[in-house]
Each structure stands twice: as structure tokens, then as C-alpha cells.
Amino acid sequence: MDKAAFLVRLQKNIGMLDDDEQKDIMDEYSQHIDMKVAKGMTEAEAIEDFGDFEDFVREVLSAYHVKAPFDQKINIKESAEPATAAGVVAGEVVDGMARAGASAATRLSEATKEGIQWCGEVVSKLCAQVTKTAERDSSNEASASHLSAADAVSADSEHTTLAGLTSCSATVRKTRQGLVAKLMRACWQVIKTGVRWMWNACVVCLGGFVVCGTLFALFACGASAVLLVQGYPALGVTLGAVGVSISGIAVAFLAS
């Protein structure tokens, strides 16, 4: 092989690099050949002196963290390693999602507990109110019966007793109306709180679903890039890493 053929072959194998980088490498090794020739070697000997061509290309491309084209063909067949790596990353993402889900479930359960506690407090307050009202009612009835007895003793007081009874009955009616209104207000509060909690739960679930779905799609793109474009593993790994990073942030945010 002469210098020109060697340089053409070299360029074919480093074609994935920037033009400047390609030129840099070509100039460097063209110069090496020239210097060896100047020292008395033939071009073929100078090129042989580089050693195995594939090893040589591998070494040169290692400076750019790029695989040689002939290694890519092998890797397409033996894609177990990237797949394993993708599996590990996928496992981490799934773990993250599971942690986020568990955290959301814990929060929901806490919220439910709080809601139940609040409902219990409202119900107990209502019961207390009902008890008080009942006591007041019985007290009013006692007062009414006391007035009736007094009526039997004195005919003069008949008019006063009747007025007292009317007044008592009005008080009882008012109390009952107040109790119904309070009960309705409490029911409305319970319904409002329930609806608010359900809305929050829906938002959390929907948001989590959207975030996880988006991140998973991003991760899948990265993993696909690794598997499909094996000559540029850095691209796939970067995309995957971006997906995993955002996922981590989202998971941390959900967990906080």
C-alpha cells in the first residue's frame, strides 16, 4: 500500500469526525510517512511500521471516544451489553417511578386520614350541637309543664302561661331551623372538601402519569439511539442520561 492509498483508507475510517479533525489526523500521519521515507524507508515500509491498520484506527479514534466502523458491525450482532446497560437504566427509572408512586400513595393515604379525621370532628361537633339542643328542648318542655301546673293553681295567670308556651314553642322551632341550617352547612363543607381532595388526587395522578410518560419516552429515545446508532454511543447515553436526570429531579420533586 502506498501513502495515497493509506490516506484514502484512513479517511474512510475516520469520516465520522469533523473535517478539521480529519485534516489534523491526515496531516499528522502524512508527515510521519514523509519523515520515515526521508530516513530511507519506502512508503510501504513506513505504513507497515504503523502496525495493524485496524488497531491503528482504533487507537486514533479512541482520542475522540468513537468506535471504529469495523467494530460497529461486530457490536450490532453483539448488542447484549448495550441492552444490559439499557435494562439497568430502565430498572432505575422503574424504581424511581415506583418510589414516586409509593410516595404519592402515602400522601394520598395521609390526606384521606386527615379528611376522615376532619369529618369525624365535624360529626362530633354536630352531635354535640344536637345534644345541647335536645337538652334545651327538654328544659323548655319542663318549663312549659311547670307553667301548666301554675295555671291550675291560679286562673289569673292563664294568659301569661299561654304566652309562655307560645314563646317556648317558637324558641324550639327556631332552634330546630338553626340546627338544620348548620347541618346543611356542614354537609356542604364535607362535599366541598371531598371534591377538593378528589380534584387534587386527580391532578397528582394525571401529572405523575404525564411526567413519567414523557420521561419514559425520552429514556426510550436515548436507549434506542444506543441500540440503533452504535457508532455514536455517546449520543444515546447522553439522551438516556438526560432522561434519567430529569426523571430523578421529577422523582425528587414528587417525593419532597
Next chain:
Amino acid sequence: MQGKGGEAFLNTQFKKGVLELLVLQAVRTRDMYGYELVEEISRAIDVKEGTIYPLLKRLTNERYFEAYLQESQEGPPRKYYRLTASGIVRSEELKKEWLAFQKSVGEFLKEYDDG
């Protein structure tokens, strides 16, 4: 027990370990271009030309070297490498580490040879 392949592998690992030190030390004495460096280093260890280029590239990216082109009477301009201040520090560090490592390994081997 290691065969020839294993020995070659070990030898390669040793070379990789000291190559950076040798390149830094060589350029410390004067600015050099790629082929000149290969020749210099080849006096100490058998090194392939394909191995030196990535190393020079990395050391330049890590700012231990500065590269510049200089006209040559024998052909196209040559790319010379010059050691930077951080390159000098790095070369000193590597030299110290190497000497300490060499001393420890030497003493160990001597101790067991005597035994």
C-alpha cells in the same frame, strides 16, 4: 499462569501507565512535534504511532499542552506541542508518583528475592 498474550497485555498496561509521564517529561525539555515525540519515546519503550496521537490530543484538551504550527523547510508546517504551566505541575506530580511507586515495588521485590 499467563501466556504470551497475557504478558503482552500486562506490558501494554504498564506502557499506558507511564506513557503520559514520558511524553510530559520529553516535551518539558523542548517543544516537539508528533513524529519527533514518537522517536524520543521509542528510545525508552516500544510505542506505536497510533498510541501517541490520542495521548497528545487528550493532553492538549486537558490544557497540559499547547499546540502550534511552525513552518518546516522539509515540507508542510509541523504541529508542535509546548508544555503549559499546569502541564509542568502535572509532570512533576507524575514523576513523584512514579518514583515512589518504583521504590516501593523495588523494595518489595528485593525483600522477596532475598528471602
